[in-house]
Amino acid sequence: MSLYPNDPQHIEAIVSAVVTEDESLISYGIPLPNTDQPGYSNIYRNKYSPDKLLETIHPSLDTFAATFKHSVAAHGDKLCFGSLDPSTNTYQYETYKQIDNRRKNFAAGMFYVLKNNKFQPSPEVQQKIQNHGKTDEESFIVSLFSHNRKEWCITDVACSTYSILNTALYDTLGPKTSEYILSTTKSPIIVCSGDKLRSLIDLKLTYPTELVNLTTLVSMDDFDSSLIGEGEKAGLAVHAFHQVEIFGKINPVDEVPPTPQTPYSISFTSGTTGANPKGVILSHKNGVASLVFCLTKNNSRYNQDKIGDNPTNYYSFLPLAHIYERMNINFALLRGFKIGFPSTTNPANFLTDVQVIKPHGLLLVPRVLTKIESTLKSQTIHNSEKPVLQYLFKKLVDYKVKEQSKHDGARGESFFYDKLSGLIRKKLGFDNVISIGCGSAPISPDTIKFLKAILSVGISQGYGLTESFAGICSTPSFDSNPGSCGPPSVTCEVRVREIPEMNYHINDEGGPRGELQLRGPQIFSGYYKNAEETAKALDKDGWFSTGDVAKIDELGRIHIIDRVKNFxxxxxxxxxxxxxxxxxxxxxxxxxxxxxxxxxxxxxxxxxxxxxxxxxxxxxxxxxxxxxxxxxxxxxxxxxxxxxxxxxxxxxxxxxxxxxxxxxxxxxxxxxxxxxxxxxxxxxxxxxxxxxxxxxxxxxxxxxxxxxxxxxxxxx
Structure with missing residues (x-):
């Protein structure tokens, strides 16, 4: 008899109560006494759990495959993935059960088209395909190449539930870097949007030797049948996504459940030097730990604002090719959210989509928030053509900024000003938004203060890397003094290594300063086929050197202030x-x-x-x-x-x-x-x-x- 009941509703209750409704419980970091070493600060952990780092939400939810299957069991009839139907200009959704059925069919269909392909990869890769799940041999690798859409996520879930390793390409890499990733991973299959087919066929024609293992393209869209013949000339079989699903339905394949140590994805980072990107190997354990981080940050907000059992809408806007959105989408799936994808590939349609999807939470990057800030200022506090509106909004912003700066958690509630903020949110499509997360780059504290004030919405600034499976720290949503990235999460411990040559020391006034180092279950195991870079980044004790210079303040919060090599x-x-x-x-x-x-x-x-x-x-x-x-x-x-x-x-x-x-x-x-x-x-x-x-x-x-x-x- 299990010590942990696996009833979905019992587990769901545990997931919903990872922390209490009081966000302040996780808003501080503390140094562990006597953990400093020469040249290194004390180790800092989250005050909520100083004695141990948390790895899982529940013992049965230890892989992404397990978290998705739990979601199907707990939320099966809820709406899951949705996309815009241009004919009606409305979003059409499928349920969790329907998506579960599609991912089974698609996974089985991938095996079918790979095993029954007249174009064969190298014996090494073909053996991995034939023996998948039968031995402990490393998985073959599926590549994804498209903008955010449901087929991307169906493929990703199919891979995770069948222990298939995947990676992603993206447009900004350019063809030479795409060739490098495909040849390094020996990927035999790319699942892509229809607009990528021609360029991928040309890529194979340009690099026939380097891409000898690439034999199959699967298009998420209908395509011109002439591309089948063009693909064959390049040694590629070209299939439609729905066709692969049909093959899988006719030829089912048993699932291959992963373990926590099973690699989930290789995420290639585009570094700042212009050299070939490094492939970060991320396991299911790393991914599940990132969900613990998300839960501790988000449950209190959703519970506090009493969304409860009502449908929670999520807009998957940031690129799925990057680990930030991979973390976000898996969190949304775990919580049973209703997930809408962009209507077009043009990010300028952000607000148009938001006005239809009506998300409860938004995960964004600074350049999006600064554009919103600029637009709102021109229409409110800088709107000299409408002096009455300008006056009212100046009063609103001044009042809110003053009240919200009094202490963490202060919202500056005011019946009149909250109504005024509500009008702004409604105009933007932010009617339901209760919190906004921001990461990936620095953002001005004044931008956060202004947007928190005029929208009456909490905004968290976070920090993380591909190597840490995205976020490892995040500020309180109503931070009284924006500027930090918050304390370390309950899944990660941190310290700094002083850098005398850059004048950063562990005994500096205001808190220790130096290179930020991370350790814990979210941290990657190494770079793909790159032992030299792995040895540089990870020491024998498991500390990952981020290359970022940080200060840790008296509240145990992390401030990113510099880069180690950039001087x-x-x-x-x-x-x-x-x-x-x-x-x-x-x-x-x-x-x-x-x-x-x-x-x-x-x-x-x-x-x-x-x-x-x-x-x-x-x-x-x-x-x-x-x-x-x-x-x-x-x-x-x-x-x-x-x-x-x-x-x-x-x-x-x-x-x-x-x-x-x-x-x-x-x-x-x-x-x-x-x-x-x-x-x-x-x-x-x-x-x-x-x-x-x-x-x-x-x-x-x-x-x-x-x-x-x-x-x-x-x-x-």
Whole structure:
């Protein structure tokens, strides 16, 4: 007889009560006494569970396969995945039971088309396909390549319940990096959206030897039948997704349940150096631990706001190719949420989709929130054309910011102002939204304060990496002093390694500073076929060195302040940490949406490429120069040296207490979005690829130095 009853409703009650409704219980980190070593701080854990790190929600839910099967048992008749039906302009959903049936058929169908393919991969890969589940041999690898949609997730769940390892490609990688991933993993099959078929056939034709193992393409969409013949010329069998499901229904295959140690996915990270990406091996154990993190952060919010047993809507907006959204979607599945996918591949349709799906929670990145901020400010506190509205919203924001800063958890409730906030939320489609999570890049505390105030919605800032299966810390949703990333979660312990050469020490005023190191069940086991990089990242005691420089404050909360390797020397001998400088400017000067700081060993000062938002900058121009400027003229106006000088002085004044004079920028070039994924100057998580960005902007940077310092005569 089991000590742990496995009745779905019993387990569901446990899942719903991972923590109490009091979010403050998990909002602090504490140092463990006597755990410091020379050069290292004490180890910090979450105050909620200082004696142990939590790994699972319930002993029976130890893999993603188990969590999904639980969801089917507990929520089978609830709506699961939905997509837009263009003919009716409404979202059509399938239930958890229907999705469960489809993933069984699709998994069996994949085995059928791989085993009965006239194009054969290498004997090594074919043996893995033939013997899957019969031996302990490592799984073959399924590749996914599409925007967010239900077929992506059906494939992912099919893989996890049959112990098939998968990986993902994405557009910003480019064909050469896609070839590298496919050849390294020896992936025999790609499940893709229809618009990728032609490029994948061309990729196989371009690299026939390197991609000898790639034999099968499965299209999530209907496609021109001529592509079947084109695929055959390249040695590829091309199938439709629904066709593979039919094959599987006729030829069922027994499931192959994974263990916690079974690899779940290889997530390739696009690093900041421009080198080939590293494949992070993530196990089911890592993934389940990430769900514990999500539950401790989210249950209190949903319980507190009394959603209870009502349907909870989720919008899967961030790319599923990245681990952040993989964590989010598995959490949504565990909780039985109703999950809607984007109506198009264009992220500009975000608000259009939100207005239909009406999500209760949103997981976003800073660039989305800053665009919302810019739009709302132009319509409210900067709306000089409607002075009454402008006055009311200024009063609302001032009141809310003041009240919400009094203590953690303070919402600043006001009957009148809450009604006013409700009108804004309804206009955006945020009627149901009770919390917003933000991660992947720094965000200005002022942006968080403004959005929390005007929307009357909690916003959490978090931190995590691919190697930690996304989030390992997150702030309280109503943080009184935004700026940190919150305490370590109940699944992870942290410490910092001091870096004397960068002037970061464990006894620094305000808390220990140094390279952040992580350990716990969320942390990856190594990089795929890359022992050298694995040895650099993981030490013998299991500590993962993140490469991020952090400060841990008196509340045990983590502040990311720099990168370990990102520093260079100016002509006068001063060392510069550009990422630290960029983060401080973005935090202190909300008019900046992007910034790339550059210095040269032959120069004595810094210059920068900066991004601005049209709506926000028009208000600044009006305030400082009294001019009204059209969108098409903004960049010419702002790049005038006289205007730039005023702007740079304001930038530098905002960071006065935090940066030395030699760390401040002397000249800038403006653009609306200078740092684009399509130009390969940033990673998908918005980190600057410095060597590539330096080359890409070489002419602009040279021109800035030729123009000279705008503020050389100023005392910095």
């Amino acid at each position: 260079f020397k100016l002509a006068q001998g001063e060392y510069i940490s550009p990422e630290k400088i960029e983060n401080i400017y973005l935090s202190c000067f909300p008019l900046l949406s992007q910034i790339f700081v550059h210095g040269d060993s032959l120069q004595t000062y810094l210059v920068a490429i900066v991004g601005i938002e049209p709506e926000s900058i028009k208000g600044w121009i009006k305030k400082n120069f009294g001019d009204s400027v059209n969108d098409k003229d903004i960049l010419d106006y702002m790049n005038n040296p006289k205007v730039k000088t005023v702007f740079v002085k304001a930038m530098n004044k905002s960071v006065d207490p935090l940066l030395h004079g030699f760390e401040k920028v002397h000249n800038v070039l403006f653009d609306f979005e200078p740092l684009k994924l399509s130009d390969d100057v940033i990673t998908p998580t918005m980190k600057v690829k410095r060597p590539i960005a330096k080359r890409f902007f070489s002419k602009q940077l040279e021109a800035l130095y030729e123009e000279g310092s705008l503020i050389r005569s100023e005392k910095l």
